[in-house]
Amino acid sequence: MQDNKNNSQLVEIAVSLLESGNIVAVPTETVYGLACAINKPEAINLVYRIKNRPTQHPLIIHIAKADDLSNYAKEIPSYVSLLTNSLWPGPLTLVLKKSESVPAAITGGQDSVAIRMPAQPLLQQIIDQLGVPIAAPSANKFGGISPTEASHVIAEFDNQIEVIDGGRCQHGIESTIIDVRDHKTCTILRPGPISKGMLEKILSFNSEPVDIIDIQDKSIRFPGKYDKHYAPRKKLISFKNVYELSKLKEKYPEPYVIHHTPFTLESIKNYQIDSEAVIYSREIYKALRIADESICEVILIERPPLNNDWLAINDRLNRAITLHYREIID
Incomplete structure (x- = not known):
C-alpha cells in the first residue's frame, strides 16, 4: 500500500486510520510503536488485545509539543521544564500525576501517566496533524523482542496491521523513564538512551537541589517493568x-x-x-x-x-x- 509514497502521503494514511479508530504501527526514534489515538477507547482496547498486553500495564502517551504536557499532567514540578527544554523531543518519558483528560485505560488504573515527546520526524507530523496524542507501546507481542525496522512489525503480525515505514530506528532501544512527581527527587524507573549523568548535568541548573535516585517503590507499574521481557522464543x-x-x-x-x-x-x-x-x-x-x-x-x-x-x-x-x-x- 505504501510503495513509492512520499512522507506527506504516509502521514495522511496514518492520520486517516487513527482518526477512524484504527491502530497503525509507526516509527519512533527508539523502537516501532503500535499507535492509537487516546480519545478512541476501542482502539486502546485493541492495542492491548493484539499485543496480549495485561490491561493493568500502562501505555506511554506521545505528544506533539512540550506545551501539551500540562493538558495531560498536573502538579508538575518546576524542574521538569529544564528536562523538557533540553531533552525533548527525544527518548525521555516522564511519569507525572495524570489530569482528568487521560483515560484510565491508558494508565492501567493508576493516578499517574507516562508522557514523552518523540523526535522521529514522521511521527511528529502524524501526532501534530491528528491533533490528539497517541499511545504507542512497542509493536510486538507482549514480552517479546521490540521491532526496530518496519519488516519486524510486518513479520510479527503477519501483515495484518498497517505499518508506516520510517526506516531503521535511531536508538534501537526504548526510552528512559523517570518518575518526576516528587518536587525534590527524580527517580529512574527504566534506563535508556538518556543517562543518569545527562539528567544530573541538566538538573544541576535548577535553583533547588534535585536528587536523582534509582527505583525504590516496586509497586509503581511502568512499561518494561516485568522480569521477563524483550525475550526471543528460543x-x-x-x-x-x-x-x-x-x-x-x-x-x-x-x-x-x-x-x-x-x-x-x-x-x-x-x-x-x-x-x-x-x-x-x-x-x-x-x-x-x-x-x-x-x-x-x-x-x-x-x-x-x-x-x-x-x-x-x-x-x-x-x-x-x-x-x-x-x-x-x-
Missing part, C-alpha cells in the same frame, strides 16, 4: 568469554551466537555486533530476531560490559536471558 543463554562459549557448544552443538568480541566462529551461525554501546543498542534487537528465526536450537549471547554506558542494554538483556552459563555448567 532459549537465550549468556556467556562471558571464549572458554564458557566452548563449554556451552559441547552441550548445544548447533547454537546461534551473538557476540561483540571479534573471535572466530567457524561453521557456527553468528552475528557480531559492534563493541560500542550506542551502535550495539541499535543492533541487538535485530540480532535477536535473526537468531530467533534461525533453525538453531538455542541462542548464546556474550555478556556486554557492566559499566554505565551499557546500563540500558544490560537491563534489557537481563530480562530477556533465560539462563546464565553458571546455571547450566558449574
Whole structure:
C-alpha cells in the first residue's frame, strides 16, 4: 500500500486510520510503536488485545509539543521544564500525576501517566496533524523482542496491521523513564538512551537541589517493568568469554551466537555486533530476531560490559536471558 509514497502521503494514511479508530504501527526514534489515538477507547482496547498486553500495564502517551504536557499532567514540578527544554523531543518519558483528560485505560488504573515527546520526524507530523496524542507501546507481542525496522512489525503480525515505514530506528532501544512527581527527587524507573549523568548535568541548573535516585517503590507499574521481557522464543543463554562459549557448544552443538568480541566462529551461525554501546543498542534487537528465526536450537549471547554506558542494554538483556552459563555448567 505504501510503495513509492512520499512522507506527506504516509502521514495522511496514518492520520486517516487513527482518526477512524484504527491502530497503525509507526516509527519512533527508539523502537516501532503500535499507535492509537487516546480519545478512541476501542482502539486502546485493541492495542492491548493484539499485543496480549495485561490491561493493568500502562501505555506511554506521545505528544506533539512540550506545551501539551500540562493538558495531560498536573502538579508538575518546576524542574521538569529544564528536562523538557533540553531533552525533548527525544527518548525521555516522564511519569507525572495524570489530569482528568487521560483515560484510565491508558494508565492501567493508576493516578499517574507516562508522557514523552518523540523526535522521529514522521511521527511528529502524524501526532501534530491528528491533533490528539497517541499511545504507542512497542509493536510486538507482549514480552517479546521490540521491532526496530518496519519488516519486524510486518513479520510479527503477519501483515495484518498497517505499518508506516520510517526506516531503521535511531536508538534501537526504548526510552528512559523517570518518575518526576516528587518536587525534590527524580527517580529512574527504566534506563535508556538518556543517562543518569545527562539528567544530573541538566538538573544541576535548577535553583533547588534535585536528587536523582534509582527505583525504590516496586509497586509503581511502568512499561518494561516485568522480569521477563524483550525475550526471543528460543532459549537465550549468556556467556562471558571464549572458554564458557566452548563449554556451552559441547552441550548445544548447533547454537546461534551473538557476540561483540571479534573471535572466530567457524561453521557456527553468528552475528557480531559492534563493541560500542550506542551502535550495539541499535543492533541487538535485530540480532535477536535473526537468531530467533534461525533453525538453531538455542541462542548464546556474550555478556556486554557492566559499566554505565551499557546500563540500558544490560537491563534489557537481563530480562530477556533465560539462563546464565553458571546455571547450566558449574
